[in-house]
Amino acid sequence: MPEQNEVLAPQDLTYTVNFKKSSISIENYDLLKTKVSEYAAKYQNMIVNDNTVTDAKDVRANLRKLKTAIDDKRKEVKREYDQPLKEFEGKVKALTGQIDAAIAPIDKAVKSLEVAEREKRHADLIAQIAEIAPAYNIEPEAVEPDPSWENATMWTKAGKPTVGLTRAIGERLKGMQLQQERMKADKAATEAYAKANSLDPYSWLQQIETGATFADLRVQMDAALMQRKQAEERAQHEKEAAEAIAKAKQEQIGGKTIDGETGEVITSSEQTTLNTAAPKTYTRAFRVTCTEKQMWSLADFMKSNGIQYESIKGA
Structure with missing residues:
Protein backbone atom coordinates (compact mmCIF):
# COMPACT_ATOMS: atom_id res chain seq x y z
CA MET A 1 0.00 0.00 0.00
CA PRO A 2 1.53 3.36 -0.95
CA GLU A 3 2.44 5.84 1.79
CA GLN A 4 0.06 8.68 2.57
CA ASN A 5 -0.04 11.32 -0.21
CA GLU A 6 2.34 9.24 -2.36
CA VAL A 7 1.51 9.83 -5.99
CA LEU A 8 2.11 7.03 -8.47
CA ALA A 9 3.63 8.05 -11.76
CA PRO A 10 1.45 7.34 -14.83
CA GLN A 11 4.07 4.95 -16.21
CA ASP A 12 3.66 2.77 -13.12
CA LEU A 13 0.10 2.04 -14.22
CA THR A 14 0.65 1.40 -17.91
CA TYR A 15 -0.92 -1.76 -19.29
CA THR A 16 -0.58 -3.79 -22.44
CA VAL A 17 -3.52 -4.62 -24.70
CA ASN A 18 -3.48 -7.72 -26.86
CA PHE A 19 -4.93 -6.49 -30.11
CA LYS A 20 -4.78 -7.98 -33.56
CA LYS A 21 -5.88 -5.97 -36.53
CA SER A 22 -8.79 -7.64 -38.24
CA SER A 23 -9.71 -7.65 -41.88
CA ILE A 24 -13.20 -8.03 -43.29
CA SER A 25 -13.67 -9.21 -46.85
CA ILE A 26 -16.53 -10.48 -49.01
CA GLU A 27 -15.84 -13.69 -50.89
CA ASN A 28 -16.34 -13.40 -54.64
CA TYR A 29 -17.12 -9.70 -54.22
CA ASP A 30 -16.52 -8.86 -57.85
CA LEU A 31 -18.91 -11.58 -59.01
CA LEU A 32 -21.52 -10.45 -56.47
CA LYS A 33 -21.12 -6.85 -57.58
CA THR A 34 -21.61 -7.79 -61.20
CA LYS A 35 -24.82 -9.72 -60.47
CA VAL A 36 -26.26 -6.91 -58.36
CA SER A 37 -25.37 -4.35 -61.02
CA GLU A 38 -27.02 -6.41 -63.75
CA TYR A 39 -30.12 -7.01 -61.66
CA ALA A 40 -30.43 -3.30 -60.76
CA ALA A 41 -29.76 -2.16 -64.31
CA LYS A 42 -32.46 -4.49 -65.62
CA TYR A 43 -35.14 -2.51 -63.85
CA GLN A 44 -33.48 0.92 -63.62
CA ASN A 45 -35.37 2.35 -66.61
CA MET A 46 -38.55 0.38 -66.13
CA ILE A 47 -41.57 2.13 -67.58
CA VAL A 48 -44.34 2.49 -65.05
CA ASN A 49 -47.90 3.11 -66.23
CA ASP A 50 -51.41 1.87 -65.57
CA ASN A 51 -50.65 -1.40 -67.34
CA THR A 52 -47.33 -2.13 -65.60
CA VAL A 53 -47.89 -0.69 -62.14
CA THR A 54 -48.55 -4.10 -60.56
CA ASP A 55 -45.32 -5.53 -61.96
CA ALA A 56 -43.48 -2.38 -60.92
CA LYS A 57 -44.61 -2.79 -57.32
CA ASP A 58 -43.39 -6.41 -57.33
CA VAL A 59 -40.03 -5.36 -58.71
CA ARG A 60 -39.73 -2.60 -56.11
CA ALA A 61 -40.49 -5.06 -53.31
CA ASN A 62 -37.88 -7.54 -54.59
CA LEU A 63 -35.25 -4.81 -54.88
CA ARG A 64 -35.94 -3.69 -51.33
CA LYS A 65 -35.65 -7.28 -50.06
CA LEU A 66 -32.32 -7.62 -51.84
CA LYS A 67 -31.04 -4.40 -50.28
CA THR A 68 -32.21 -5.48 -46.82
CA ALA A 69 -30.54 -8.89 -47.15
CA ILE A 70 -27.21 -7.29 -48.11
CA ASP A 71 -27.39 -4.69 -45.32
CA ASP A 72 -28.48 -7.21 -42.67
CA LYS A 73 -25.27 -9.13 -43.32
CA ARG A 74 -23.29 -5.91 -42.73
CA LYS A 75 -25.07 -5.35 -39.42
CA GLU A 76 -24.41 -8.93 -38.33
CA VAL A 77 -20.68 -8.60 -39.03
CA LYS A 78 -20.54 -5.19 -37.33
CA ARG A 79 -22.10 -6.57 -34.14
CA GLU A 80 -19.52 -9.32 -33.97
CA TYR A 81 -16.72 -6.91 -34.81
CA ASP A 82 -17.84 -4.32 -32.20
CA GLN A 83 -18.34 -6.81 -29.36
CA PRO A 84 -14.65 -7.11 -28.34
CA LEU A 85 -14.32 -3.31 -28.47
CA LYS A 86 -17.33 -2.84 -26.22
CA GLU A 87 -15.95 -5.30 -23.70
CA PHE A 88 -12.57 -3.54 -23.79
CA GLU A 89 -14.16 -0.09 -23.33
CA GLY A 90 -16.23 -1.39 -20.40
CA LYS A 91 -13.12 -2.61 -18.59
CA VAL A 92 -11.29 0.69 -19.22
CA LYS A 93 -14.25 2.72 -17.95
CA ALA A 94 -14.34 0.61 -14.80
CA LEU A 95 -10.68 1.50 -14.15
CA THR A 96 -11.08 5.23 -14.90
CA GLY A 97 -14.24 5.29 -12.76
CA GLN A 98 -12.21 4.16 -9.74
CA ILE A 99 -9.71 6.94 -10.39
CA ASP A 100 -12.51 9.53 -10.80
CA ALA A 101 -13.93 8.42 -7.44
CA ALA A 102 -10.57 9.19 -5.85
CA ILE A 103 -10.22 12.50 -7.69
CA ALA A 104 -13.68 13.89 -6.76
CA PRO A 105 -13.17 14.55 -3.00
CA ILE A 106 -9.64 15.81 -3.57
CA ASP A 107 -10.83 18.18 -6.29
CA LYS A 108 -13.64 19.46 -4.06
CA ALA A 109 -11.25 20.09 -1.17
CA VAL A 110 -8.70 21.84 -3.41
CA LYS A 111 -11.36 24.12 -4.92
CA SER A 112 -12.74 24.95 -1.49
CA LEU A 113 -9.24 25.86 -0.32
CA GLU A 114 -8.66 27.98 -3.44
CA VAL A 115 -11.89 29.90 -2.78
CA ALA A 116 -10.87 30.55 0.83
CA GLU A 117 -7.42 31.69 -0.28
CA ARG A 118 -8.90 34.04 -2.93
CA GLU A 119 -11.29 35.53 -0.36
CA LYS A 120 -8.36 36.16 1.96
CA ARG A 121 -6.35 37.75 -0.85
CA HIS A 122 -9.35 39.96 -1.65
CA ALA A 123 -9.56 41.16 1.96
CA ASP A 124 -5.79 41.71 2.06
CA LEU A 125 -5.99 43.65 -1.23
CA ILE A 126 -8.71 45.97 0.12
CA ALA A 127 -6.59 46.57 3.21
CA GLN A 128 -3.53 47.27 1.04
CA ILE A 129 -5.44 49.83 -1.04
CA ALA A 130 -6.83 51.47 2.12
CA GLU A 131 -3.28 51.81 3.43
CA ILE A 132 -1.83 53.36 0.27
CA ALA A 133 -4.74 55.49 -1.08
CA PRO A 134 -4.56 58.34 1.49
CA ALA A 135 -1.05 59.20 0.31
CA TYR A 136 -2.59 60.08 -3.07
CA ASN A 137 -5.62 61.89 -1.58
CA ILE A 138 -7.87 59.18 -2.98
CA GLU A 139 -10.80 57.60 -1.14
CA PRO A 140 -10.12 53.82 -0.95
CA GLU A 141 -13.75 53.09 -1.88
CA ALA A 142 -13.24 54.92 -5.19
CA VAL A 143 -10.55 52.46 -6.30
CA GLU A 144 -11.82 49.61 -8.47
CA LYS A 184 -10.50 70.23 -10.16
CA ALA A 185 -8.57 72.62 -12.40
CA ASP A 186 -11.07 72.22 -15.24
CA LYS A 187 -13.98 72.91 -12.88
CA ALA A 188 -12.33 76.08 -11.56
CA ALA A 189 -11.58 77.34 -15.08
CA THR A 190 -15.05 76.43 -16.34
CA GLU A 191 -16.84 78.13 -13.44
CA ALA A 192 -14.76 81.28 -13.78
CA TYR A 193 -15.28 81.49 -17.54
CA ALA A 194 -19.04 80.83 -17.23
CA LYS A 195 -19.53 83.49 -14.54
CA ALA A 196 -17.39 86.01 -16.45
CA ASN A 197 -19.74 85.59 -19.40
CA SER A 198 -23.01 85.44 -17.41
CA LEU A 199 -23.59 81.74 -18.10
CA ASP A 200 -25.00 79.32 -15.54
CA PRO A 201 -21.94 77.23 -14.57
CA TYR A 202 -23.91 74.29 -13.15
CA SER A 203 -24.68 72.52 -16.41
CA TRP A 204 -21.14 72.94 -17.66
CA LEU A 205 -19.64 71.61 -14.42
CA GLN A 206 -21.87 68.54 -14.65
CA GLN A 207 -20.29 67.69 -18.00
CA ILE A 208 -16.82 67.60 -16.43
CA GLU A 209 -18.09 64.84 -14.13
CA THR A 210 -18.82 62.75 -17.24
CA GLY A 211 -15.37 63.24 -18.77
CA ALA A 212 -15.46 66.59 -20.57
CA THR A 213 -12.49 68.97 -20.23
CA PHE A 214 -12.39 72.76 -19.99
CA ALA A 215 -10.93 72.86 -23.49
CA ASP A 216 -13.98 70.98 -24.77
CA LEU A 217 -16.43 73.15 -22.86
CA ARG A 218 -14.70 76.42 -23.83
CA VAL A 219 -15.62 75.74 -27.45
CA GLN A 220 -19.23 75.02 -26.51
CA MET A 221 -19.51 78.05 -24.24
CA ASP A 222 -18.11 80.30 -26.96
CA ALA A 223 -20.72 78.91 -29.32
CA ALA A 224 -23.46 79.64 -26.74
CA LEU A 225 -22.14 83.18 -26.28
CA MET A 226 -22.16 83.72 -30.03
CA GLN A 227 -25.76 82.49 -30.20
CA ARG A 228 -26.71 84.84 -27.38
CA LYS A 229 -25.03 87.78 -29.09
CA GLN A 230 -26.76 86.99 -32.36
CA ALA A 231 -30.11 86.72 -30.56
CA GLU A 232 -29.57 90.10 -28.86
CA GLU A 233 -28.65 91.68 -32.17
CA ARG A 234 -31.74 90.22 -33.82
CA ALA A 235 -33.93 91.53 -31.00
CA GLN A 236 -32.38 94.99 -31.32
CA HIS A 237 -32.88 95.01 -35.08
CA GLU A 238 -36.50 93.90 -34.65
CA LYS A 239 -37.07 96.67 -32.10
CA GLU A 240 -35.52 99.30 -34.35
CA ALA A 241 -37.55 98.05 -37.30
CA ALA A 242 -40.80 98.18 -35.30
CA GLU A 243 -40.04 101.72 -34.15
CA ALA A 244 -39.23 102.78 -37.71
CA ILE A 245 -42.49 101.34 -39.03
CA ALA A 246 -44.52 103.00 -36.25
CA LYS A 247 -42.81 106.32 -36.89
CA ALA A 248 -43.43 106.07 -40.60
CA LYS A 249 -47.18 105.78 -39.96
CA GLN A 250 -47.25 108.98 -37.88
CA GLU A 251 -47.71 112.57 -39.13
CA GLN A 252 -46.96 115.85 -37.33
CA ILE A 253 -49.88 118.27 -37.75
CA GLY A 254 -50.06 121.46 -35.71
CA GLY A 255 -47.55 120.15 -33.20
CA LYS A 256 -49.54 116.94 -32.66
CA THR A 257 -48.70 113.39 -33.67
CA ILE A 258 -51.41 111.84 -35.84
CA ASP A 259 -51.76 108.11 -36.66
CA GLY A 260 -51.61 108.03 -40.47
CA GLU A 261 -54.00 105.11 -40.72
CA THR A 262 -56.70 105.98 -38.17
CA GLY A 263 -56.33 109.79 -37.97
CA GLU A 264 -56.31 109.64 -34.16
CA VAL A 265 -54.07 111.89 -32.08
CA ILE A 266 -51.33 109.94 -30.30
CA THR A 267 -50.59 111.24 -26.79
CA SER A 268 -47.09 111.38 -25.38
CA SER A 269 -47.81 108.35 -23.16
CA GLU A 270 -49.16 106.39 -26.14
CA GLN A 271 -46.09 107.41 -28.13
CA THR A 272 -43.87 106.04 -25.40
CA THR A 273 -45.89 102.83 -25.31
CA LEU A 274 -45.62 102.41 -29.07
CA ASN A 275 -41.89 103.01 -29.03
CA THR A 276 -41.23 100.63 -26.16
CA ALA A 277 -43.91 98.03 -26.79
CA ALA A 278 -42.64 94.55 -26.01
CA PRO A 279 -42.71 92.05 -28.87
CA LYS A 280 -45.58 89.57 -28.89
CA THR A 281 -44.83 86.36 -27.00
CA TYR A 282 -45.92 82.80 -27.75
CA THR A 283 -46.22 79.64 -25.66
CA ARG A 284 -45.57 76.25 -27.27
CA ALA A 285 -45.06 72.76 -25.83
CA PHE A 286 -42.33 70.54 -27.28
CA ARG A 287 -41.02 67.06 -26.52
CA VAL A 288 -37.24 67.04 -26.96
CA THR A 289 -35.16 63.84 -27.30
CA CYS A 290 -31.39 64.24 -26.91
CA THR A 291 -28.40 63.39 -24.71
CA GLU A 292 -27.88 64.92 -21.27
CA LYS A 293 -25.07 67.06 -22.67
CA GLN A 294 -27.27 68.37 -25.48
CA MET A 295 -30.10 69.03 -23.00
CA TRP A 296 -27.89 71.25 -20.86
CA SER A 297 -26.65 73.09 -23.97
CA LEU A 298 -30.27 73.68 -25.01
CA ALA A 299 -31.09 75.03 -21.55
CA ASP A 300 -28.14 77.45 -21.71
CA PHE A 301 -29.19 78.58 -25.19
CA MET A 302 -32.71 79.36 -24.00
CA LYS A 303 -31.41 81.18 -20.92
CA SER A 304 -28.96 83.25 -22.95
CA ASN A 305 -31.76 84.24 -25.35
CA GLY A 306 -34.23 85.18 -22.62
CA ILE A 307 -36.55 82.28 -23.41
CA GLN A 308 -38.61 81.16 -20.44
CA TYR A 309 -39.14 77.43 -20.01
CA GLU A 310 -40.36 74.99 -17.39
CA SER A 311 -40.32 71.22 -16.85
CA ILE A 312 -43.68 69.48 -17.31
CA LYS A 313 -44.45 67.03 -14.53
CA GLY A 314 -44.57 63.43 -15.75
CA ALA A 315 -43.06 64.25 -19.15
Whole structure:
Protein backbone atom coordinates (compact mmCIF):
# COMPACT_ATOMS: atom_id res chain seq x y z
CA MET A 1 0.00 0.00 0.00
CA PRO A 2 1.53 3.36 -0.95
CA GLU A 3 2.44 5.84 1.79
CA GLN A 4 0.06 8.68 2.57
CA ASN A 5 -0.04 11.32 -0.21
CA GLU A 6 2.34 9.24 -2.36
CA VAL A 7 1.51 9.83 -5.99
CA LEU A 8 2.11 7.03 -8.47
CA ALA A 9 3.63 8.05 -11.76
CA PRO A 10 1.45 7.34 -14.83
CA GLN A 11 4.07 4.95 -16.21
CA ASP A 12 3.66 2.77 -13.12
CA LEU A 13 0.10 2.04 -14.22
CA THR A 14 0.65 1.40 -17.91
CA TYR A 15 -0.92 -1.76 -19.29
CA THR A 16 -0.58 -3.79 -22.44
CA VAL A 17 -3.52 -4.62 -24.70
CA ASN A 18 -3.48 -7.72 -26.86
CA PHE A 19 -4.93 -6.49 -30.11
CA LYS A 20 -4.78 -7.98 -33.56
CA LYS A 21 -5.88 -5.97 -36.53
CA SER A 22 -8.79 -7.64 -38.24
CA SER A 23 -9.71 -7.65 -41.88
CA ILE A 24 -13.20 -8.03 -43.29
CA SER A 25 -13.67 -9.21 -46.85
CA ILE A 26 -16.53 -10.48 -49.01
CA GLU A 27 -15.84 -13.69 -50.89
CA ASN A 28 -16.34 -13.40 -54.64
CA TYR A 29 -17.12 -9.70 -54.22
CA ASP A 30 -16.52 -8.86 -57.85
CA LEU A 31 -18.91 -11.58 -59.01
CA LEU A 32 -21.52 -10.45 -56.47
CA LYS A 33 -21.12 -6.85 -57.58
CA THR A 34 -21.61 -7.79 -61.20
CA LYS A 35 -24.82 -9.72 -60.47
CA VAL A 36 -26.26 -6.91 -58.36
CA SER A 37 -25.37 -4.35 -61.02
CA GLU A 38 -27.02 -6.41 -63.75
CA TYR A 39 -30.12 -7.01 -61.66
CA ALA A 40 -30.43 -3.30 -60.76
CA ALA A 41 -29.76 -2.16 -64.31
CA LYS A 42 -32.46 -4.49 -65.62
CA TYR A 43 -35.14 -2.51 -63.85
CA GLN A 44 -33.48 0.92 -63.62
CA ASN A 45 -35.37 2.35 -66.61
CA MET A 46 -38.55 0.38 -66.13
CA ILE A 47 -41.57 2.13 -67.58
CA VAL A 48 -44.34 2.49 -65.05
CA ASN A 49 -47.90 3.11 -66.23
CA ASP A 50 -51.41 1.87 -65.57
CA ASN A 51 -50.65 -1.40 -67.34
CA THR A 52 -47.33 -2.13 -65.60
CA VAL A 53 -47.89 -0.69 -62.14
CA THR A 54 -48.55 -4.10 -60.56
CA ASP A 55 -45.32 -5.53 -61.96
CA ALA A 56 -43.48 -2.38 -60.92
CA LYS A 57 -44.61 -2.79 -57.32
CA ASP A 58 -43.39 -6.41 -57.33
CA VAL A 59 -40.03 -5.36 -58.71
CA ARG A 60 -39.73 -2.60 -56.11
CA ALA A 61 -40.49 -5.06 -53.31
CA ASN A 62 -37.88 -7.54 -54.59
CA LEU A 63 -35.25 -4.81 -54.88
CA ARG A 64 -35.94 -3.69 -51.33
CA LYS A 65 -35.65 -7.28 -50.06
CA LEU A 66 -32.32 -7.62 -51.84
CA LYS A 67 -31.04 -4.40 -50.28
CA THR A 68 -32.21 -5.48 -46.82
CA ALA A 69 -30.54 -8.89 -47.15
CA ILE A 70 -27.21 -7.29 -48.11
CA ASP A 71 -27.39 -4.69 -45.32
CA ASP A 72 -28.48 -7.21 -42.67
CA LYS A 73 -25.27 -9.13 -43.32
CA ARG A 74 -23.29 -5.91 -42.73
CA LYS A 75 -25.07 -5.35 -39.42
CA GLU A 76 -24.41 -8.93 -38.33
CA VAL A 77 -20.68 -8.60 -39.03
CA LYS A 78 -20.54 -5.19 -37.33
CA ARG A 79 -22.10 -6.57 -34.14
CA GLU A 80 -19.52 -9.32 -33.97
CA TYR A 81 -16.72 -6.91 -34.81
CA ASP A 82 -17.84 -4.32 -32.20
CA GLN A 83 -18.34 -6.81 -29.36
CA PRO A 84 -14.65 -7.11 -28.34
CA LEU A 85 -14.32 -3.31 -28.47
CA LYS A 86 -17.33 -2.84 -26.22
CA GLU A 87 -15.95 -5.30 -23.70
CA PHE A 88 -12.57 -3.54 -23.79
CA GLU A 89 -14.16 -0.09 -23.33
CA GLY A 90 -16.23 -1.39 -20.40
CA LYS A 91 -13.12 -2.61 -18.59
CA VAL A 92 -11.29 0.69 -19.22
CA LYS A 93 -14.25 2.72 -17.95
CA ALA A 94 -14.34 0.61 -14.80
CA LEU A 95 -10.68 1.50 -14.15
CA THR A 96 -11.08 5.23 -14.90
CA GLY A 97 -14.24 5.29 -12.76
CA GLN A 98 -12.21 4.16 -9.74
CA ILE A 99 -9.71 6.94 -10.39
CA ASP A 100 -12.51 9.53 -10.80
CA ALA A 101 -13.93 8.42 -7.44
CA ALA A 102 -10.57 9.19 -5.85
CA ILE A 103 -10.22 12.50 -7.69
CA ALA A 104 -13.68 13.89 -6.76
CA PRO A 105 -13.17 14.55 -3.00
CA ILE A 106 -9.64 15.81 -3.57
CA ASP A 107 -10.83 18.18 -6.29
CA LYS A 108 -13.64 19.46 -4.06
CA ALA A 109 -11.25 20.09 -1.17
CA VAL A 110 -8.70 21.84 -3.41
CA LYS A 111 -11.36 24.12 -4.92
CA SER A 112 -12.74 24.95 -1.49
CA LEU A 113 -9.24 25.86 -0.32
CA GLU A 114 -8.66 27.98 -3.44
CA VAL A 115 -11.89 29.90 -2.78
CA ALA A 116 -10.87 30.55 0.83
CA GLU A 117 -7.42 31.69 -0.28
CA ARG A 118 -8.90 34.04 -2.93
CA GLU A 119 -11.29 35.53 -0.36
CA LYS A 120 -8.36 36.16 1.96
CA ARG A 121 -6.35 37.75 -0.85
CA HIS A 122 -9.35 39.96 -1.65
CA ALA A 123 -9.56 41.16 1.96
CA ASP A 124 -5.79 41.71 2.06
CA LEU A 125 -5.99 43.65 -1.23
CA ILE A 126 -8.71 45.97 0.12
CA ALA A 127 -6.59 46.57 3.21
CA GLN A 128 -3.53 47.27 1.04
CA ILE A 129 -5.44 49.83 -1.04
CA ALA A 130 -6.83 51.47 2.12
CA GLU A 131 -3.28 51.81 3.43
CA ILE A 132 -1.83 53.36 0.27
CA ALA A 133 -4.74 55.49 -1.08
CA PRO A 134 -4.56 58.34 1.49
CA ALA A 135 -1.05 59.20 0.31
CA TYR A 136 -2.59 60.08 -3.07
CA ASN A 137 -5.62 61.89 -1.58
CA ILE A 138 -7.87 59.18 -2.98
CA GLU A 139 -10.80 57.60 -1.14
CA PRO A 140 -10.12 53.82 -0.95
CA GLU A 141 -13.75 53.09 -1.88
CA ALA A 142 -13.24 54.92 -5.19
CA VAL A 143 -10.55 52.46 -6.30
CA GLU A 144 -11.82 49.61 -8.47
CA PRO A 145 -9.37 46.70 -8.04
CA ASP A 146 -8.12 44.87 -11.10
CA PRO A 147 -9.33 41.22 -10.93
CA SER A 148 -5.78 40.04 -11.66
CA TRP A 149 -4.60 41.61 -8.40
CA GLU A 150 -6.21 38.71 -6.53
CA ASN A 151 -4.27 36.05 -8.46
CA ALA A 152 -1.89 33.93 -6.38
CA THR A 153 1.04 35.08 -8.55
CA MET A 154 0.57 38.64 -7.23
CA TRP A 155 1.17 37.51 -3.63
CA THR A 156 4.09 35.89 -1.84
CA LYS A 157 3.77 32.54 -0.06
CA ALA A 158 3.71 34.50 3.20
CA GLY A 159 0.57 36.33 1.98
CA LYS A 160 2.28 39.65 1.30
CA PRO A 161 1.79 41.68 -1.91
CA THR A 162 4.58 41.32 -4.45
CA VAL A 163 6.56 44.30 -5.72
CA GLY A 164 4.64 44.05 -8.97
CA LEU A 165 1.29 44.31 -7.19
CA THR A 166 2.40 47.27 -5.07
CA ARG A 167 3.64 49.02 -8.20
CA ALA A 168 0.38 48.32 -10.04
CA ILE A 169 -1.72 49.75 -7.19
CA GLY A 170 0.52 52.83 -7.02
CA GLU A 171 0.22 53.43 -10.77
CA ARG A 172 -3.57 53.16 -10.58
CA LEU A 173 -3.72 55.62 -7.67
CA LYS A 174 -1.34 58.04 -9.38
CA GLY A 175 -3.53 58.01 -12.49
CA MET A 176 -6.62 58.68 -10.38
CA GLN A 177 -4.81 61.51 -8.57
CA LEU A 178 -3.86 63.19 -11.86
CA GLN A 179 -7.42 62.78 -13.11
CA GLN A 180 -8.77 64.27 -9.89
CA GLU A 181 -6.41 67.25 -10.13
CA ARG A 182 -7.31 67.79 -13.78
CA MET A 183 -11.02 67.76 -13.00
CA LYS A 184 -10.50 70.23 -10.16
CA ALA A 185 -8.57 72.62 -12.40
CA ASP A 186 -11.07 72.22 -15.24
CA LYS A 187 -13.98 72.91 -12.88
CA ALA A 188 -12.33 76.08 -11.56
CA ALA A 189 -11.58 77.34 -15.08
CA THR A 190 -15.05 76.43 -16.34
CA GLU A 191 -16.84 78.13 -13.44
CA ALA A 192 -14.76 81.28 -13.78
CA TYR A 193 -15.28 81.49 -17.54
CA ALA A 194 -19.04 80.83 -17.23
CA LYS A 195 -19.53 83.49 -14.54
CA ALA A 196 -17.39 86.01 -16.45
CA ASN A 197 -19.74 85.59 -19.40
CA SER A 198 -23.01 85.44 -17.41
CA LEU A 199 -23.59 81.74 -18.10
CA ASP A 200 -25.00 79.32 -15.54
CA PRO A 201 -21.94 77.23 -14.57
CA TYR A 202 -23.91 74.29 -13.15
CA SER A 203 -24.68 72.52 -16.41
CA TRP A 204 -21.14 72.94 -17.66
CA LEU A 205 -19.64 71.61 -14.42
CA GLN A 206 -21.87 68.54 -14.65
CA GLN A 207 -20.29 67.69 -18.00
CA ILE A 208 -16.82 67.60 -16.43
CA GLU A 209 -18.09 64.84 -14.13
CA THR A 210 -18.82 62.75 -17.24
CA GLY A 211 -15.37 63.24 -18.77
CA ALA A 212 -15.46 66.59 -20.57
CA THR A 213 -12.49 68.97 -20.23
CA PHE A 214 -12.39 72.76 -19.99
CA ALA A 215 -10.93 72.86 -23.49
CA ASP A 216 -13.98 70.98 -24.77
CA LEU A 217 -16.43 73.15 -22.86
CA ARG A 218 -14.70 76.42 -23.83
CA VAL A 219 -15.62 75.74 -27.45
CA GLN A 220 -19.23 75.02 -26.51
CA MET A 221 -19.51 78.05 -24.24
CA ASP A 222 -18.11 80.30 -26.96
CA ALA A 223 -20.72 78.91 -29.32
CA ALA A 224 -23.46 79.64 -26.74
CA LEU A 225 -22.14 83.18 -26.28
CA MET A 226 -22.16 83.72 -30.03
CA GLN A 227 -25.76 82.49 -30.20
CA ARG A 228 -26.71 84.84 -27.38
CA LYS A 229 -25.03 87.78 -29.09
CA GLN A 230 -26.76 86.99 -32.36
CA ALA A 231 -30.11 86.72 -30.56
CA GLU A 232 -29.57 90.10 -28.86
CA GLU A 233 -28.65 91.68 -32.17
CA ARG A 234 -31.74 90.22 -33.82
CA ALA A 235 -33.93 91.53 -31.00
CA GLN A 236 -32.38 94.99 -31.32
CA HIS A 237 -32.88 95.01 -35.08
CA GLU A 238 -36.50 93.90 -34.65
CA LYS A 239 -37.07 96.67 -32.10
CA GLU A 240 -35.52 99.30 -34.35
CA ALA A 241 -37.55 98.05 -37.30
CA ALA A 242 -40.80 98.18 -35.30
CA GLU A 243 -40.04 101.72 -34.15
CA ALA A 244 -39.23 102.78 -37.71
CA ILE A 245 -42.49 101.34 -39.03
CA ALA A 246 -44.52 103.00 -36.25
CA LYS A 247 -42.81 106.32 -36.89
CA ALA A 248 -43.43 106.07 -40.60
CA LYS A 249 -47.18 105.78 -39.96
CA GLN A 250 -47.25 108.98 -37.88
CA GLU A 251 -47.71 112.57 -39.13
CA GLN A 252 -46.96 115.85 -37.33
CA ILE A 253 -49.88 118.27 -37.75
CA GLY A 254 -50.06 121.46 -35.71
CA GLY A 255 -47.55 120.15 -33.20
CA LYS A 256 -49.54 116.94 -32.66
CA THR A 257 -48.70 113.39 -33.67
CA ILE A 258 -51.41 111.84 -35.84
CA ASP A 259 -51.76 108.11 -36.66
CA GLY A 260 -51.61 108.03 -40.47
CA GLU A 261 -54.00 105.11 -40.72
CA THR A 262 -56.70 105.98 -38.17
CA GLY A 263 -56.33 109.79 -37.97
CA GLU A 264 -56.31 109.64 -34.16
CA VAL A 265 -54.07 111.89 -32.08
CA ILE A 266 -51.33 109.94 -30.30
CA THR A 267 -50.59 111.24 -26.79
CA SER A 268 -47.09 111.38 -25.38
CA SER A 269 -47.81 108.35 -23.16
CA GLU A 270 -49.16 106.39 -26.14
CA GLN A 271 -46.09 107.41 -28.13
CA THR A 272 -43.87 106.04 -25.40
CA THR A 273 -45.89 102.83 -25.31
CA LEU A 274 -45.62 102.41 -29.07
CA ASN A 275 -41.89 103.01 -29.03
CA THR A 276 -41.23 100.63 -26.16
CA ALA A 277 -43.91 98.03 -26.79
CA ALA A 278 -42.64 94.55 -26.01
CA PRO A 279 -42.71 92.05 -28.87
CA LYS A 280 -45.58 89.57 -28.89
CA THR A 281 -44.83 86.36 -27.00
CA TYR A 282 -45.92 82.80 -27.75
CA THR A 283 -46.22 79.64 -25.66
CA ARG A 284 -45.57 76.25 -27.27
CA ALA A 285 -45.06 72.76 -25.83
CA PHE A 286 -42.33 70.54 -27.28
CA ARG A 287 -41.02 67.06 -26.52
CA VAL A 288 -37.24 67.04 -26.96
CA THR A 289 -35.16 63.84 -27.30
CA CYS A 290 -31.39 64.24 -26.91
CA THR A 291 -28.40 63.39 -24.71
CA GLU A 292 -27.88 64.92 -21.27
CA LYS A 293 -25.07 67.06 -22.67
CA GLN A 294 -27.27 68.37 -25.48
CA MET A 295 -30.10 69.03 -23.00
CA TRP A 296 -27.89 71.25 -20.86
CA SER A 297 -26.65 73.09 -23.97
CA LEU A 298 -30.27 73.68 -25.01
CA ALA A 299 -31.09 75.03 -21.55
CA ASP A 300 -28.14 77.45 -21.71
CA PHE A 301 -29.19 78.58 -25.19
CA MET A 302 -32.71 79.36 -24.00
CA LYS A 303 -31.41 81.18 -20.92
CA SER A 304 -28.96 83.25 -22.95
CA ASN A 305 -31.76 84.24 -25.35
CA GLY A 306 -34.23 85.18 -22.62
CA ILE A 307 -36.55 82.28 -23.41
CA GLN A 308 -38.61 81.16 -20.44
CA TYR A 309 -39.14 77.43 -20.01
CA GLU A 310 -40.36 74.99 -17.39
CA SER A 311 -40.32 71.22 -16.85
CA ILE A 312 -43.68 69.48 -17.31
CA LYS A 313 -44.45 67.03 -14.53
CA GLY A 314 -44.57 63.43 -15.75
CA ALA A 315 -43.06 64.25 -19.15
